[in-house]
Each structure stands twice: as C-alpha cells, then as structure tokens.
Ligand SMILES: Nc1nc2c(c(=O)[nH]1)N[C@@H](CNc1ccc(C(=O)N[C@@H](CCC(=O)N[C@@H](CCC(=O)N[C@@H](CCC(=O)O)C(=O)O)C(=O)O)C(=O)O)cc1)CN2
C-alpha cells in the first residue's frame with residue numbers, strides 16, 4: 074500500500090477529438106438522438122476514468138463531466154431552474170406526483186406534487202437554460218455567462234430570488250458516481266460548495282442579499298451528500314474557490330456554521346481551494362470541520378508551510394503541486410524536494426494532486442505530431458499531468474520504482490534543455506526591451522488635438538456606426554481553411570476564398586450604410602491563435618483544445634520564448650479590404666494583454682516582461698498598418714479585466730504593466746491615426762481609471778447587461794475619449810428592435826457628451842449567421858439615423 078494518496082480535481086470533458094462538442098452540436102441541430110448524445114457522454118466518461126485509473130491515481134473524480142457547464146449542472150441538481158426554462162406541469166388529471174406531462178423520468182422525492190411549473194429537470198432543461206429557450210421552443214433569455222475566476226472558461230451564472238427554495242432535482246452527479254463505481258473505480262465526486270455557489274450567482278431582485286438563501290440551500294446540499302454516500306462515495310470533494318478571494322466579513326463568517334451543518338454525514342469532505350493563496354481566509358479554512366483541505370501550491374507556494382503549521386492533526390492536506398492551469402512539464406526534482414519535508418511531517422495525511430481541475434488544459438500531448446521534439450519535451454497536458462502526480466508519489470517512497478526514477482531523469486533533462494535553449498532566448502528582443510523609453514508609450518499629442526485631426530480626415534457623422542471586427546465564420550470559410558490545412562487547397566486558392574469572404578463583407582456593410590467598416594476576420598481561426606501562429610516565441614498545437622463555454626473551444630497557443638514578429642501579419646488583408654471601399658476600414662489586432670492571457674504563458678519570466686515583448690511586436694504591426702494607409706486601427710483587449718488579480722492588493726501592479734503594454738503597442742502612430750480598443754465581459758466599473766489610462770481614441774465596450782451601471786462609472790469618472798457602448802447582445806440570435814437601441818443611446822447621451830458616442834454591437838459577430846446579422850445591423854443603422862435626426866431637431 075502506498076502511504077500517500079493521489080487524486081485529481083477534474084478532467085477535461087470535451088474529449089481529445091472534441092467528441093462532446095460534435096455530439097452536442099449535432100443534437101442541437103436535430104441530427105443526433107438523445108440516446109446517441111448520452112452514449113457519447115458515457116463513452117467519454119468511461120475512457121477518462123479508465124485513463125486516470127490506469128495511470129495509478131488513488132481517487133478518480135466524478136461530477137466533473139458536464140453537458141454544458143458544471144455550475145449549470147449544480148443549479149439543476151439543486152432545483153434552481155429559472156421559471157422561464159422550467160417544464161410546464163400542466164394539470165391533466167395525472168397522478169399527483171407523477172411527471173407524465175413534462176416527460177421527467179425521475180421519481181419525485183417530495184410526496185406532494187410541486188405547485189406551478191415542474192421542478193424536475195432533464196437534459197433539455199439544461200440546454201434551455203444555457204441556450205435561451207422556453208419549453209415551448211420560443212426564444213427566452215439564456216442564463217448569463219461569465220468568466221470562471223481568472224480563467225478563459227465561462228460558467229452559467231445561477232439566478233437567485235428572495236423566495237427561492239432548493240431541493241434535489243437532478244441526479245446526474247449521483248448517477249455518474251454510481252456508473253463509475255459499477256465500473257470498479259474508486260471515486261471521489263466533486264461538487265461546488267454552497268458558499269461559492271451563492272457567491273458566483275446573481276440576485277434577480279432588488280434589496281436582497283443572496284447570502285440570505287444559505288439556510289434554504291443547505292438542506293439540498295445535505296440531500297445531495299446523502300445521495301452520494303448512498304451511491305457509494307466515501308469522500309466528496311467540495312470546492313470553495315472563493316476562499317482565495319477577499320471576502321466580505323459576512324461571507325467569511327458564514328463558512329464555519331455552514332460546514333458544521335454539512336458534517337457528520339456518511340461521507341468525508343475534502344474542501345478544495347485553488348487559483349491562489351488563502352490569505353485572510355487561512356485560519357477559517359484550516360479550522361472548518363471537514364476531513365481534508367486542498368490548496369494550490371503552484372499559484373501560491375508560499376502558503377504551504379503556513380497551512381501545514383496550522384492544520385489540525387486529524388486532517389488530510391491535499392497539495393496541488395502540478396500546475397492545472399498551464400502546460401509546462403513539472404520539475405519533479407524541485408517538487409519532490411518541496412514535498413519531502415511535508416511527507417515527513419504529515420505522513421499519510423499528505424495527498425497529492427494537480428493544483429486545480431485539469432479542465433483548463435488540453436487532453437493528451439502524445440497526439441501532437443507537429444511540435445518540435447525539444448519543445449514537446451517541455452510540455453505536459455492532462456494525461457501527462459496525471460502521470461506526474463503518480464510519479465511524485467512514487468518518488469516519495471523510500472525506494473522509488475525504476476519507472477519513477479526514469480520519470481525524474483526525463484524531467485531533469487527537460488528542465489535543463491528549457492533553461493539553456495536558444496529557442497527561448499532571443500538577444501535582439503531583450504536588447505530592444507531594455508531600450509524602451511517612457512515616451513514610447515505616449516501618443517504625440519493629447520486626445521483633444523488628435524481627435525480634431527482625425528475628424529478632419531475621417532469626416533464621420535454624429536453617432537458613427539461600426540462593428541467589432543468579426544463577421545460570421547460561415548461553413549464555407551471554415552471548410553476552406555480545413556481543406557487548406559489538409560493540403561487540399563493551395564495557398565493561392567485559400568487566399569482567394571478569404572478575399573471573397575472579405576469582399577462580400579465589405580459589400581454588405583456598404584449596403585447597410587455602416588460608417589466605419591471592418592474586413593470581417595474571415596482569415597482568422599481565432600483572434601489569438603491566428604497571431605500566435607505568426608509570431609516567433611509562440612508555438613501552436615494541432616489538438617490542444619480547451620473548452621471555453623458549452624460546445625465552444627479554443628486552442629490557446631503556447632508562448633515558450635522571447636516574442637518577435639518576423640514579418641507583417643495583417644497588412645495584406647487590411648490593404649485589400651481598404652482597396653474595396655472609400656469608407657474607412659479598421660485594421661484589426663489583438664492586444665498584448667489578451668494575447669498573453671488567452672495563451673499558455675511562460676512560467677520562467679514575469680508575465681509583465683512577456684506582455685512587453687508582445688506589445689513591441691504589435692507596435693510594429695500597428696505602424697505597418699498605418700504605412701499601408703489604414704486610418705483606424707483597433708487593438709482588442711477583451712481579457713484586460715480577466716487578467717485582474719483575484720486579490721485587490723495586487724491590482725495596482727497588474728494594471729500598471731498591463732496599461733503600459735497596451736500603450737506601447739498603440740503609441741507609435743501619428744496623431745491622425747485613430748486607435749480603437751474593444752472590451753467585453755462587463756464589470757469594468759472597478760478599473761475605469763485604467764481603461765481611461767489606455768488613452769485609446771475610441772473604446773467599444775460590452776454594456777448590454779448592465780448598461781446603466783457601466784455608463785454611470787464612465788460618467789462619474791468623466792471618461793475623456795470616445796466610447797461606443799454596445800447597443801445589442803451578439804450572444805443571442807434575436808434581432809434587436811430599433812427603438813430599444815435608440816433608447817439605450819439616448820440614455821448614454823444623458824450621461825456622456827453625444828459628440829463622443831459611437832453606435833455598435835457589444836462584441837464580434839463570428840458566432841452568428843448572416844441573416845440575423847444583417848437584420849440586426851440594418852436596425853442599428855436606422856437607430857443611428859434616428860438619433861442624428863433627433864439631435865439636429867433639438868439643435
Ligand atoms: N481565444 C479566444 N478566447 C475567447 C474568445 C475568442 O474569440 N478567442 N472569445 C470568448 C469566448 N468565445 C468564443 C466564441 C467562439 C469560439 C469558437 O467558435 N470556437 C470554435 C473554434 C475556433 C477555431 O479555431 N476554428 C477553426 C476551425 C477548427 C475546426 O473546428 N476545424 C474542424 C473542421 C472545420 C469545422 O467544421 O469547424 C476540424 O478540424 O475538424 C478555424 O476556423 O479554422 C469552436 O469551438 O468551434 C470560441 C470562443 C472569450 N474567450
């Protein structure tokens with residue numbers, strides 16, 4: 074028997090070939106039966122459990138599989154389904170307590186039939202919540218989606234009402250736990266804890282605090298824990314990642330009574346925290362009446378000894394020693410050294426694991442055939458990380474097995490090769506970095522002067538209209554790219570197909586009457602990957618997919634070395650697009666912070682240094698666009714907010730280097746060149762001064778969810794430059810009515826000078842179809858015209 078236990082906090086669910094994505098999309102299209110979809114899920118789970126068991130983990134996670142998102146699954150489990158998405162329990166004289174009308178197959182736990190809409194939940198209920206459909210099939214707003222802590226993963230935000238009740242209503246996690254146990258696995262279900270669940274949700278009524286729902290929520294958690302125990306679970310991992318945030322006192326104080334209520338059950342609880350240090354919550358966390366605590370020793374190695382010193386002697390400490398957020402191979406020797414001391418002190422109370430769920434990394438490095446062998450030897454994806462956990466456990470044994478020693482040897486070699494590699498270090502880049510001067514991140518003149526010069530050239534009307542960059546990535550575009558990548562389409566043919574798509578987008582925009590056009594980004598597989606493929610110091614994978622939301626995935630490129638731009642990346646496309654129109658066509662780039670956060674980043678130098686390198690490469694691209702005759706250049710920074718550290722004390726330092734990197738990329742141009750930026754994912758109120766400090770001439774920003782609040786912040790701050798508050802939500806296929814957009818803009822005009830306002834959607838249109846896109850934009854242009862008429866009437 075091994076004295077030290079190993080486990081995993083979660084495995085990627087999408088499948089090495091994105092099997093789940095394909096099955097989901099086919100099911101939604103109506104091309105796949107529910108049975109076939111369920112079959113795909115079962116096959117994936119079975120495969121992932123078996124792979125982890127084969128690797129030698131002591132505990133295999135369940136509850137990490139989700140059809141769309143794990144927070145959504147939990148909402149369903151707890152019966153927290155918005156009324157608009159619930160199945161109708163029509164009164165047909167059916168047996169009380171049966172669900173013949175809503176098609177639920179589950180027995181009802183409560184003896185009396187629930188009043189009103191049915192509480193029982195099935196797969197289609199989940200999809201209605203995620204994708205915005207009422208049971209009738211009519212459009213109804215989807216649950217809001219937002220970023221999971223500081224990752225690029227999106228979860229579905231739970232909705233809370235003052236009179237909310239909770240009860241066990243959906244048994245997926247329980248069923249899957251049984252399923253795994255039946256296959257002979259030793260499993261540990263994973264669920265999000267009640268306080269994090271409440272924290273991550275949103276009140277849907279005024280004047281109430283969702284923390285007040287805790288009392289109502291805990292019995293449902295107790296039901297769930299009992300059911301998991303019934304299913305045969307001995308341990309349950311209960312995630313409370315909010316313990317790494319700065320918590321208001323009421324939330325911090327709620328932990329102790331909550332976990333008192335959840336103890337004494339038939340299962341032991343492993344309370345998991347990740348993405349940072351426990352900080353102010355450390356003593357709360359170590360004292361909670363649970364059987365074990367998991368901490369992130371990658372993001373916050375400094376907390377390790379502190380926690381060990383203060384952990385009660387009966388508790389297990391799970392040390393997250395393998396980086397679950399990045400793709401670097403672990404330095405096993407260093408990790409073993411860290412752990413050896415802990416092993417001595419904790420004995421078999423020490424458990425080993427990745428730092429967090431492996432949801433955030435691709436599945437299998439072995440599948441990559443095109444990576445340079447040297448670079449590949451520096452990497453580990455989910456399966457390799459599981460192997461690393463087990464190797465470390467073996468290396469802590471008094472006499473490690475030969476396979477473990479071989480793993481150690483391979484790790485040493487990889488560490489050495491990476492440290493010394495010429496691939497990583499580029500003296501020219503380092504020289505240029507050290508030559509940066511403060512004026513490099515200053516535009517030539519202040520905004521007022523620039524703006525006047527720009528307007529003299531651009532001659533834009535009041536309330537100018539534009540879009541955010543991408544137009545629909547049609548099947549035709551994606552098929553052409555696939556054929557090109559597979560060698561079935563020549564480079565010339567591929568380029569022609571993309572030019573056709575660009576020309577088509579330009580014609581449509583002119584017909585719609587938009588003022589500032591875009592080329593539509595047809596040639597880009599993704600706004601980050603596309604640039605990563607063209608920059609030195611960046612590598613890209615063939616199969617390195619990571620779930621972003623639902624069935625949507627991204628393939629984050631890997632920054633492994635000093636970043637440089639060997640040649641211009643976008644000028645050809647931009648010049649072509651501009652040649653087709655007399656109206657200005659925006660050049661379109663992804664900014665340094667977004668390039669950083671949506672890639673796998675180096676862990677051998679501070680992120681601020683990498684950001685500056687990317688900024689210099691983009692600066693050259695910006696200048697090349699200007700030289701090519703492009704008058705307006707947009708540098709997208711949707712990830713600026715996401716990069717904000719989880720603890721407030723770290724915000725200032727981050728914002729300083731982030732703002733500087735953006736300005737470095739944008740400030741090489743003449744006053745006449747108009748710099749735009751774009752941000753999405755709301756909640757910018759806290760960082761409005763940093764947004765102003767970017768000094769972009771125009772910012773287009775997502776506001777559709779909390780427009781009032783966001784604009785209040787811009788108003789209070791007297792935001793000085795131009796702003797385009799997104800007038801409609803591109804995540805929905807619904808066509809926004811003209812009047813709604815006029816009203817939104819009039820509200821904006823009450824807060825900000827109307828001369829500074831632009832009219833645009835809230836994000837790019839790549840996930841939409843052309844039909845709804847054209848209808849929406851036609852209405853948007855009408856809205857702008859109406860605004861201009863009203864404005865000249867008033868004058
Ligand atoms: N990196 C990044 N992060 C982001 C965003 C973003 O745009 N990029 N936006 C937000 C999230 N929104 C997102 C919106 C859409 C998609 C998305 O559409 N992803 C595509 C993949 C995009 C891509 O790389 N497409 C490739 C196609 C790769 C592919 O699937 N090829 C198929 C065949 C072609 C096909 O039928 O699709 C294959 O290889 O088998 C391309 O265009 O070249 C998907 O899941 O389907 C992802 C995130 C926040 N985070």
Ligand code: MET
Pocket residue numbers: 541542543600661709711751753836837838839
């Ligand atoms: C996630 S922000 C997207 C910006 C990009 N220019 C687009 O329109 O798709």
Ligand SMILES: [Zn+2]
Pocket residue numbers: 541711751752753835836837
């Ligand atoms: Zn956006």
